[in-house]
Structure formats: C-alpha cells, structure tokens
Amino acid sequence: MNMRRPHSPGGAGTPPMSMKGLSRSFSLLKNYRGVAFLAYFSLFISTAAMLMVPQITQNIIDAITHGLMAQKIAEIPAAFQSMALQKLGWTAEQFARYRDGGVQAVIWSGVLIVLFAIARGLFAFSQGYNAERVSQGVAFDLRNRLFEKIQRLSFSYHDQNQTGQLMVRATDDVDKVRLFLGQGLLIALQAVVLLVAALIILSATNYRLMLTILPILPVAMAVFFIFSRIAQPLFLQVQQKLSRLNTILQENLAGIKVIKAFVQEPVQKQRFNQAAEDLMSQQIKVSRTFSFLFPFVFLIANLGQALIQYAGGRQIIEGTLSIGEWQKFSMYLFYVFFPLGQLGFVINQLAQASASANRIYEILDAESEVKNKPDAIELPPIQGRVEFRNVTFRYFGSNEPALDEISFIAEPGQTIALLGATGSGKSTIINLIPRFYDVTSGSVRIDGYDVRDVTIESLRRQIGIVLQDTTLFTGTIRENIAFGKPEATQEEIEAAAKAALAHDFIMSFPEGYETRVGERGTTLSGGQKQRIAIARALLLNPRILILDDSTSSVDTVTEYQIQQALNRLMEGRTSFVIAQRISTVRNADQILVLDRGKIVARGRHEDLLEESPIYAEIYHSQLIEDAPAVAALSGASAAE
Structure with missing residues (x-):
C-alpha cells in the first residue's frame, strides 16, 4: 500500500501561493x-x-x-x-x-x-x-x-x-x-x-x-x-x-x-x-x-x-x-x-x-491510493473463492497494524463469520475485499486473481455490501433498492424486498414503493432502513455478499426473521458476516475470532466452544444477555 500522505485541503501545509492553478483554469x-x-x-x-x-x-x-x-x-x-x-x-x-x-x-x-x-x-x-x-x-x-x-x-x-x-x-x-x-x-x-x-x-x-x-x-x-x-x-x-x-x-x-x-x-x-x-x-x-x-x-x-x-x-x-x-x-x-x-x-x-x-x-491533482493499474484486466464472472494470503494492513498515521499476517480461505458458497471486540480488525477485513483500501503487504485474491490486478469496477460489481451505517438517498424506496441496478424491473425489486422482509412494511405506506424517504432515510426506522439496504445488495445477485453487522438496528424478533431469509439467500454465495451476537453466526462454515488484528481462533461453532476460551466466554455472556428474548424467538420459530 502506498502510504504517502494524501493532499490536504488548506491548512498549515498549504504550499506558497502561485498563479499556477489559475493559469491551468484558462485551458x-x-x-x-x-x-x-x-x-x-x-x-x-x-x-x-x-x-x-x-x-x-x-x-x-x-x-x-x-x-x-x-x-x-x-x-x-x-x-x-x-x-x-x-x-x-x-x-x-x-x-x-x-x-x-x-x-x-x-x-x-x-x-x-x-x-x-x-x-x-x-x-x-x-x-x-x-x-x-x-x-x-x-x-x-x-x-x-x-x-x-x-x-x-x-x-x-x-x-x-x-x-x-x-x-x-x-x-x-x-x-x-x-x-x-x-x-x-x-x-x-x-x-x-x-x-x-x-x-x-x-x-x-x-x-x-x-x-x-x-x-x-x-x-x-x-x-x-x-x-x-x-x-x-x-x-x-x-x-x-x-x-x-x-x-x-x-x-x-x-x-x-x-x-x-x-x-x-x-x-x-x-x-x-x-x-x-x-x-x-x-x-x-x-x-x-x-x-x-x-x-x-x-x-x-x-x-x-x-x-x-x-x-x-x-x-x-x-x-x-x-x-x-x-x-x-x-x-x-x-x-x-x-x-x-x-x-x-x-x-x-x-x-x-x-x-x-x-x-x-x-x-x-490528488493521487488516489487505490486505482486501476495501467494493465488491469476485467474480472470475469467469479465463483466466489476468497483468499487472504499473509495480509498486513496499517491505516495512515498508525504505527500499529490493523491486520497482522492474516491468512484464510473462503471457498465458494461458504459463510465466513467475523467475531471480535471493537477495533479487532473485522471491518478492515471486509474493506479489503472490494478494495476500499489496498493491503500494506500480502494479497487478497478472488478466484486466484489478486484484487489489485483487476479493474475496480468489475470487482465491485460482483460484490453485494450492506454496511453497518445504513445510507439511503433522498428519493423513493424503489430508487434506493435499485441504486446499484437502475434498470431493474419492478418484479426484481419486489423479489429482493420480499427476500429482505421489507415488502410488507413498504406496501403499508400509501404510496408503496414510490414512497419518498427523507434525507439519509430519516423518515424510516432503523430496522426499515437496514432491510432496504439488504434488498439493495440482494438485487445485484452477487457471488460475494458482505454483511457488516446488518441486523444491528432491528429488534430480536426481526433479527431472527431477517437471519432466516439471509440463510436461504446466502446459499451458493460466499458470504462474510460481521455480527456482535453469536446467535446470528453460529451456523457459519467458518468463524474467525479476531483480537488486535490477529486471528486468535477459527473453526465452526461447536469446535470453538471447546477449543477457544475467548469464544466460549463471549458465547456464555451473550446467553445471559439474550435470555429475555428466548421466548420471543421460540414464538417466531413456531409461527413459521
């Protein structure tokens, strides 16, 4: 990764005044x-x-x-x-x-x-x-x-x-x-x-x-x-x-x-x-x-x-x-x-x-640290195999690595859960997959292609992302769901909304899918915004799906319902899931437990309970916290 400091607008580091910028404007x-x-x-x-x-x-x-x-x-x-x-x-x-x-x-x-x-x-x-x-x-x-x-x-x-x-x-x-x-x-x-x-x-x-x-x-x-x-x-x-x-x-x-x-x-x-x-x-x-x-x-x-x-x-x-x-x-x-x-x-x-x-x-004139190489190729349709090979990453201005020699492989169709405390490196891992940042050393590979060797556009078109901070744009609900695929038909939009359990609340509005949302989606609840964001990602039908704590803004019952829908939709896709609660990732094919930028434990839920003290401690603490919701979850499951 190029660690050169990006140009900063104004401030003490501003270069001496000249007419160079204005003369360039004449062109x-x-x-x-x-x-x-x-x-x-x-x-x-x-x-x-x-x-x-x-x-x-x-x-x-x-x-x-x-x-x-x-x-x-x-x-x-x-x-x-x-x-x-x-x-x-x-x-x-x-x-x-x-x-x-x-x-x-x-x-x-x-x-x-x-x-x-x-x-x-x-x-x-x-x-x-x-x-x-x-x-x-x-x-x-x-x-x-x-x-x-x-x-x-x-x-x-x-x-x-x-x-x-x-x-x-x-x-x-x-x-x-x-x-x-x-x-x-x-x-x-x-x-x-x-x-x-x-x-x-x-x-x-x-x-x-x-x-x-x-x-x-x-x-x-x-x-x-x-x-x-x-x-x-x-x-x-x-x-x-x-x-x-x-x-x-x-x-x-x-x-x-x-x-x-x-x-x-x-x-x-x-x-x-x-x-x-x-x-x-x-x-x-x-x-x-x-x-x-x-x-x-x-x-x-x-x-x-x-x-x-x-x-x-x-x-x-x-x-x-x-x-x-x-x-x-x-x-x-x-x-x-x-x-x-x-x-x-x-x-x-x-x-x-x-x-x-x-x-x-x-x-x-600012140089973007993440840009296409002159000889970058189009990434062909992918199967979804993701490999982190000895990845180390440092954010600008930090001496401590956010990730330190991270290596793992996600096979096509697998669900990879990332668990750990705040600052452990979970979000950094998912930011490197669509190349929001470039690794400091090592490589991230998709189907064998180093993500730095393919065009950014062809890479990100095949990745669906639901970020922790849900961002909606001023416009209609339909426009927000179709944000990544403006040419989508109404049937495709509704199918994605139904899969994200958003269709029913959307139709409860007088104008349905043509309902306008406020700035940054302020007219919707946190759970509604989250489900629209999930529908937006699912509409792309991506081979790789990234869910950054995507159920954090919903109640326990709604979380369970969304998780059931996501479990069906993640079939056949390589999925990366960040969650604060183990209950949402216990069925993952591989759980990575991170601490201070390192993988300290990996495996399936049952194996980690026996082999990882950190995982077991998180699990048992959450059992106590989630006890009041057990009845609600049981009722939702029985209703199905």
Whole structure:
C-alpha cells in the first residue's frame, strides 16, 4: 500500500501561493472558444466606441468656440476682419465654414455620439452576456471534474479530509474562479486596451502634455504589484476559514439528534460563533487592505489630473492648445486613470481566484491510493473463492497494524463469520475485499486473481455490501433498492424486498414503493432502513455478499426473521458476516475470532466452544444477555 500522505485541503501545509492553478483554469476556455470570441470581439467594439467620444466632444467644443469667434469677427468692420483672421491663422474659407456651419457641426456630432452610445450599449450587452456564458460553462466543467475526482478518491483521502472543506472547494472556490474568468479577465483586458489606446492617442495629440503624466504610471503599477502580493495569502486564509465554518455547519446538521440528546447546543453555538468570528475578522482584514488601495489609486489619479490642469492651462494661455483639445485630452486622461482603478478591482478578483484555483487543483491533482493499474484486466464472472494470503494492513498515521499476517480461505458458497471486540480488525477485513483500501503487504485474491490486478469496477460489481451505517438517498424506496441496478424491473425489486422482509412494511405506506424517504432515510426506522439496504445488495445477485453487522438496528424478533431469509439467500454465495451476537453466526462454515488484528481462533461453532476460551466466554455472556428474548424467538420459530 502506498502510504504517502494524501493532499490536504488548506491548512498549515498549504504550499506558497502561485498563479499556477489559475493559469491551468484558462485551458478550460478552449471548450467555449466560439462564445469567448464573441465576448472579446464585443469588448473591442464597445471599447472603440468609447474611445471615439472624446474626439467628437472636441469637435463640438471647437465648432461652438469657432462659430462664436466667427460671428464676432463678422460683426467688426471689413477692414479689420483680415487682420483678425491673420492673427487666428484662419483662411477665408475656414472663416466662412465656421460662421455658417457651427450649428450643423454640433448637430452631426450629437448624432454621432448617440450612434456610438447605442453601439457601445449593444456590444457591451453582448460582451457581458457571452462572458457569463463562458464563466458558467467553466464553472460547470470544474464542478463536474471535482465531483468526479472526489468520487474516485480512495477512502484514505476521505479519512484525512473533512466533508465541509471539500464542499467549499466545489461551491465557493469554483465561483471565485468563475467570477474572474467571466468578469475579471474581461475587465483586465478592457483596462489594458483603454490604457494603451489612450496613451497612444494622447501622445499623438500633445506629446508635451503626455510627458507630464508619464512618470505617474510606473508608480501606480508598482502599487498594484505590491498589493497583489499582499492580497493572495489574505484570500487564501479567507477560504480556509470559510472551509472551517462550513465543516462545523455540516457536522452539526448531520449530528443534530446527538447534539440535542446531549444538550450541547450552547457548546456548538460557541464553536460556530468562534469560526464565524475568525472568518469575519479575516474578511475585515482583507477589506481594510483594499480600502487603502483604492483611495491611494484615486490619489495618484488626482495628482495626474492636477498636473494636466496646470500644464494644459499654460498651453491654452500661450495659444498652443485649444479648449476643445484640452477637453479631449482630459477625457482621454480619464481613460488612462480609470483603467488603473479597474486594475485595482481586478487584483481583488485575481487574488481570490488564484487562491481558489490552487485549492481546487489540490483536489484534482490528488493521487488516489487505490486505482486501476495501467494493465488491469476485467474480472470475469467469479465463483466466489476468497483468499487472504499473509495480509498486513496499517491505516495512515498508525504505527500499529490493523491486520497482522492474516491468512484464510473462503471457498465458494461458504459463510465466513467475523467475531471480535471493537477495533479487532473485522471491518478492515471486509474493506479489503472490494478494495476500499489496498493491503500494506500480502494479497487478497478472488478466484486466484489478486484484487489489485483487476479493474475496480468489475470487482465491485460482483460484490453485494450492506454496511453497518445504513445510507439511503433522498428519493423513493424503489430508487434506493435499485441504486446499484437502475434498470431493474419492478418484479426484481419486489423479489429482493420480499427476500429482505421489507415488502410488507413498504406496501403499508400509501404510496408503496414510490414512497419518498427523507434525507439519509430519516423518515424510516432503523430496522426499515437496514432491510432496504439488504434488498439493495440482494438485487445485484452477487457471488460475494458482505454483511457488516446488518441486523444491528432491528429488534430480536426481526433479527431472527431477517437471519432466516439471509440463510436461504446466502446459499451458493460466499458470504462474510460481521455480527456482535453469536446467535446470528453460529451456523457459519467458518468463524474467525479476531483480537488486535490477529486471528486468535477459527473453526465452526461447536469446535470453538471447546477449543477457544475467548469464544466460549463471549458465547456464555451473550446467553445471559439474550435470555429475555428466548421466548420471543421460540414464538417466531413456531409461527413459521
């Protein structure tokens, strides 16, 4: 068994922050390249429409000022008009155009502004809508990949990681990545396009004025770089604390009956309050950081605007800059500093997305300790011979073996009973047969095949399992029985239910097999859930049957009835039975008595009574405990 530690979501062992996870998320965009092209094409068109407005604004202002000046010149005597035109540098044709066409120029400029506004609105809608389609598609892909990966990770991974943390990865972390790919990436690109285009236009318009603000830009970029380095670890800690909060919530909802039974509501409330306070404090810390960033960015922008006001005002006074050109320059200057503010917002999203993407890929990159070999073969239909050959197994983090040099053979059709105290290794043995874990040393063989040499799917399809902790899923009783064989007919489902003595109580419900069970089967009693779980296993008609204390949740009479049904159904199948009471396994072909991971006795019931002091002690102690139920069992037997 590979004892390498599985990746752990978050915590002290988290690797240093990087952009690796987020850059890998970009590859998912290729699945939506057509829609992404529409989004980015729309971005360029809407941005181009935005960049045209300052030039049109200059035209309007110049048309108005030139028209007013032309009208004033027209009012002075003709002898002085030529002197005025010469001083302004106007030709006679320009004078006539400014005098007669000012109003027309303003009208046409206004029409163009409206047209560009409409174009910008339409393409901005296309940009936002298609970007959201892309981001939702990426989120869909990530969530499906995460779910599939979590389903395939080995039990050892789930032993080391909390359910609440995994849930946050598939919900909140995925949403952070989605927001950046759907909004942040487009905003960043738009900011870069606006910034570069505005700088080019400003340089072409008035390079002297442009040089005035150029030294400010590197300062702003340095500020963004510093804040991005600070923000990533902060957002990682937010996600870790959110995972902790979600874990507490999930555990409390799952164990609400235990909490109420032990009157632990105040204690659990305190735990939740502490986790919520830690999360709130971390989010406030992030908010404080970014509350400093944005005013600092606006301070830089205002410094740039002040410099332009001073330098532009001097050029206007000197006559080298018109009011229209100055207004255009001021508007394009907004397109320089506004993108800087956008980049501040993008850094916020980038930091969150990069932290979340790294957490997502921690799961996607996690190695499953139990997986198919490259050359694994399909396990053919089996007879059911199971052999444990010198099997030793250790759980992760444990120095003591859960199983120590275990060897036995179960021939086809035999029933093997496992008996022993809690922690003796009974459940570990049955977990190794369907390869929930891999042995540390030795081998588990079915019909001569090492279970590690066959595909997991072909192995588990031929094994029926009823676990000690009965799990039912939200849905109908019929769906739960047919869970492992969805295509089963109603007749097959009813036959399995009858064999498990579940049919009668199912038909007592008004909706019969279409009765819906609550979350985890909470609307059913423990015995009812157990019998449905037995029916679910029997429907598969497996060659190997595993019953992990499958009668633990029923009363003595029901236990006896179920045991009688199981005795008939186990005929011809290799069955492994874990039971706390000897009465349920006394007819087994072989009883294995375990103690601290070793087989300390084996044989049939009669032989063990004589040869094993441990078995005899368990048997006699249970005779005393079961004495009150003897009459009930006798009555049930007589009724048959």
